[in-house]
Amino acid sequence: MSAPENKRRAFLAAVGAVAVAPGISLIAPSQAGTAASSAVRFGMLVDTTKCSPGCDACVKACAAENGLVEPIADLRQGSQWIRKIDLVDTATGRQHSLPMMCQHCAKPPCVDVCPTGASFKRADGIVLVDRHICIGCRYCMMACPYKARSFVHQPLTTQNPEVPRGLGCVEACTFCVQRTDRGLAPACADACPQGAMLFGDLNDPQSAIAKRLKEVATTQVRADLKLGTGVRYQGI
Amino acid sequence: MARVLTLLASLVLALPFQVHAGEVAKPAVKIENPDTQCVAPAEEMRRNHMEVLQHQRNRTLRLGERGAKVSLNGCIECHASKTNGSVIGGKDNFCEACHAYAAVKLDCWDCHQPKAGYKAAAVAQPSGENK
Numbered sequence: 237m238s239a240p241e242n243k244r245r246a247f248l249a250a251v252g253a254v255a256v257a258p259g260i261s262l263i264a265p266s267q268a269g270t271a272a273s274s275a276v277r278f279g280m281l282v283d284t285t286k287c288s289p290g291c292d293a294c295v296k297a298c299a300a301e302n303g304l305v306e307p308i309a310d311l312r313q314g315s316q317w318i319r320k321i322d323l324v325d326t327a328t329g330r331q332h333s334l335p336m337m338c339q340h341c342a343k344p345p346c347v348d349v350c351p352t353g354a355s356f357k358r359a360d361g362i363v364l365v366d367r368h369i370c371i372g373c374r375y376c377m378m379a380c381p382y383k384a385r386s387f388v389h390q391p392l393t394t395q396n397p398e399v400p401r402g403l404g405c406v407e408a409c410t411f412c413v414q415r416t417d418r419g420l421a422p423a424c425a426d427a428c429p430q431g432a433m434l435f436g437d438l439n440d441p442q443s444a445i446a447k448r449l450k451e452v453a454t455t456q457v458r459a460d461l462k463l464g465t466g467v468r469y470q471g472i
Numbered sequence: 473m474a475r476v477l478t479l480l481a482s483l484v485l486a487l488p489f490q491v492h493a494g495e496v497a498k499p500a501v502k503i504e505n506p507d508t509q510c511v512a513p514a515e516e517m518r519r520n521h522m523e524v525l526q527h528q529r530n531r532t533l534r535l536g537e538r539g540a541k542v543s544l545n546g547c548i549e550c551h552a553s554k555t556n557g558s559v560i561g562g563k564d565n566f567c568e569a570c571h572a573y574a575a576v577k578l579d580c581w582d583c584h585q586p587k588a589g590y591k592a593a594a595v596a597q598p599s600g601e602n603k
Contacts, residue, residue, distance in 0.1 A: 272536030303585075303592035358536055366533055367583055394592045395585045397545050402583030417538045 274359040277342075278411055279438040279466035280425065281445050281454060282334060286432035289333040292320050297427030298337075301412055303396035308389075315386035315401075317409045318424055323472070334469060335424065335433070338363060338384040338409035339457065342464030346376035346385065346408075355406075361438075361466055362411050372404040381458050384408050411435070438466065499569040505550050511541050521547075525580075544584055552588035560586045 298318045299305055308314045318337040324330070344363045346355045354370035357363050365376075365385075377385045385408040392402050398414040401407050412422035416435075420426070425433040436445035454468040510517055512524070528542045551566040552559050559567040560581050567586075571578050580586075 270537065271531075300592065305592045356534065358534070360536065362536075364533065368529065368533075391582070395583065395590075396592050397548070397585045397590055400583040400585070405583070413536070417536055 272358050272360040272362070272417070275439060276360040277438040277466065278340065278361050278416060279436065279445060279468065280340075280411070280422070281434040281448055281468050281470060283430075283432040283434070283470045284332050284334045285471040286430040287333045287335065288430065289320075289322050289331065291333075291429065293427045293429055294318055294335050294424035294433065295320060297423040298409070298412075301396070301415070301423035302399045302410075303394050303401070306390070306392050306394050310389075313387075313389040315388060315407060317386070317407070332471065334472065336382060336384070336457075337424075337467065338380075338411075339382050339463070340409075340411060340466035342466070343462070345379040345381070345461075345463065349375040349379040351375065358413075360416075362413055362416070363408070364410055364413065365406055365408065367400065367402065367405040367407070370405040372406065374406060376406055380408075381461055381463075496573065499563070499573040501566065501569050502553070502564055504552065504554055504566070508550060510550075511546070544580065548584075548586065549588050552586075557588055557590075558586045 295318050302317060304315050304317065318335050320333060321336050322331065322333045340361055340363050342361065344355070344357055347357055347363065349355075351373060352369045352371055354366045354368075355363070355376045356366060372387065374387055377383075377387060385406050387406050388401060388403050390403060395401055399410075409422075412420070412424075415422060421435040422433075425435040434445050434448060436443040438446055438449070440446055449468065452470055454470050455472050456463075456465045456468055457472075459465075512520075517524075524542050525544055525547075528540055529544070531537045531540065532543070548559055553561070553565050555564070556562070559565055560578065561568065563569055563572055567578060567581075
């Protein structure tokens, strides 16, 4: 990186520090009529050392925020935007727990395989489904190594106004895009009683998440696939 | 000749006022908030609301633009019936009144919430069991 760029970054950081009250890390809310910026790369850091095995606060918060509350006859068909996974190292017996959701890959396989272009990545790195053109073929569900997507099997009536979802479409975690566009963190990150989920802009060197990623060892799940996941884990 | 002309003239004059047997009555669109101003004149909205909404949906979803003048939720908040709180549900509801008359299927509400001020109730079952 050249010196002039560094100066510019330092200047921008100083401006940001003045604008935001100390101790509060806000994500810049998108203004009316302003599109998501490609200068931003949203990501999340999950500290699995803080995540308790019995806790599902993130899953409940996700369901409430995104209206995943429809009673489902066959539980296997329920939508899972986020789920808790308990891991055991069979050699040592060490147990831990983590939330698993859409990893918001830089190179998302779900987008590669989508025959209609419904599966897409926004400029700020959030991977979404355009339900207007999703034909429900479920190729993306097959392609996702994280089992992050769900298919809606029944007509719905309990959608939240900001989170449209319906029969015959594939859906997944959106990083609560209706919240991030207003400058808020996703519902799961806000709800975590341990503060184990840190959300922010990976591209901004001054953001809390970028600083933590610089300090601690973190893992991308299935890093061998080189998908460049936006969600990273600490302690697995 | 004069009689024929008179007959023709009376026919032409009478046409707009004739109600044929079996004709479907024009939908009576109920405006719930008559004191407020829509984002565009009624005539324009009647013709172009679908193009306006489609254009904005792509900008909101794909580009992440929020807070635009046009929004489907904005339509619902203003046009939802005061009786059942929704823009659909019966012939008196704003969207359904015209769409039933024109026999144009409404797909929006398969995914979008048609009720104003709706908030999903407490979580019955947060997720499936296939972990």
